[in-house]
Amino acid sequence: MRRTTFIESYGATCKNWTWSWSFVNKTQRFVIFGAWQEDSHHIAGRHLILDEHWATRIPKGSTKARRQPGYPQAIEHLSRVAEEGYALFTFPIWQASVGKTGAGRDPSSIGRFEPRLTPKTLVHEGGMWWAQDLSVVALHSEPDVQDDLADVGAPELGRDEGHSKPTGPGHYFPRDRKVREDVLKKSGEKCERKGCSEQLRYKSFLDVHHILGIAKSDRVTNCVALCPNCHRDAHYSPNKDALNKQLHAYARKRPSN
Ligand SMILES: [Zn+2]
Numbered sequence: 001m002r003r004t005t006f007i008e009s010y011g012a013t014c015k016n017w018t019w020s021w022s023f024v025n026k027t028q029r030f031v032i033f034g035a036w037q038e039d040s041h042h043i044a045g046r047h048l049i050l051d052e053h054w055a056t057r058i059p060k061g062s063t064k065a066r067r068q069p070g071y072p073q074a075i076e077h078l079s080r081v082a083e084e085g086y087a088l089f090t091f092p093i094w095q096a097s098v099g100k101t102g103a104g105r106d107p108s109s110i111g112r113f114e115p116r117l118t119p120k121t122l123v124h125e126g127g128m129w130w131a132q133d134l135s136v137v138a139l140h141s142e143p144d145v146q147d148d149l150a151d152v153g154a155p156e157l158g159r160d161e162g163h164s165k166p167t168g169p170g171h172y173f174p175r176d177r178k179v180r181e182d183v184l185k186k187s188g189e190k191c192e193r194k195g196c197s198e199q200l201r202y203k204s205f206l207d208v209h210h211i212l213g214i215a216k217s218d219r220v221t222n223c224v225a226l227c228p229n230c231h232r233d234a235h236y237s238p239n240k241d242a243l244n245k246q247l248h249a250y251a252r253k254r255p256s257n
């Protein structure tokens with residue numbers, strides 16, 4: 001099966017079938033990425049789907065880096081996941097045999113793929129984007145170091161019992177701890193939503209919420225400390241857009257940013 005046929009069978013599309021790395025179905029609100037299967041890009045229930053080093057590429061026999069048009073499109077698709085609640089699906093891809101392409105691994109060196117879509121959770125970390133198995137998220141959520149829809153999306157797991165430490169490969173989402181610490185310090189250990197001011201009751205009581213989504217930025221000006229109730233509101237309340245706007249204005253104006 002051709003890749004185009006496979007993607008189109010899900011009603012997804014892209015700007016260009018030759019250079020695109022990712023695909024979108026705006027009606028059904030999901031995006032599709034290839035997920036690398038090699039060991040070096042597959043750790044503990046997650047597969048690499050995008051690396052910021054793929055923004056440019058040095059073609060074989062050249063010395064000049066060339067912009068990769070698939071990259072900005074992939075970023076646009078990922079921000080739909082991070083900010084607009086689009087679902088993420090991946091299909092397995094393997095690298096072409098060494099020597100076929102120029103230096104470096106990126107989606108232009110895909111050797112083969114399997115026409116099979118799996119739902120995933122997006123993880124952004126150190127310039128790389130990963131597709132995380134949903135089962136791993138459900139079993140090992142650790143609210144105090146993660147912020148995406150998964151951190152507040154599983155009420156049946158009783159996340160306020162946060163004492164059971166994740167075990168084994170489930171210890172994922174190691175966001176920038178410095179950002180988290182800075183945000184908590186600036187917050188005065190209080191929920192930063194206007195009119196709330198819940199105090200820190202115990203360690204890990206406050207979440208650090210990424211207002212623009214984790215894929216966009218992991219910076220203090222994009223983060224606020226929120227109590228669990230306000231954090232849920234920021235993701236799920238009907239007024240979440242207005243709330244996030246207010247939180248963002250607040251975070252940007254915080255002293256000594
Ligand atoms: Zn959040």
Ligand SMILES: [Zn+2]
Binds near residue numbers: 192193196197229
């Ligand atoms: Zn609050």
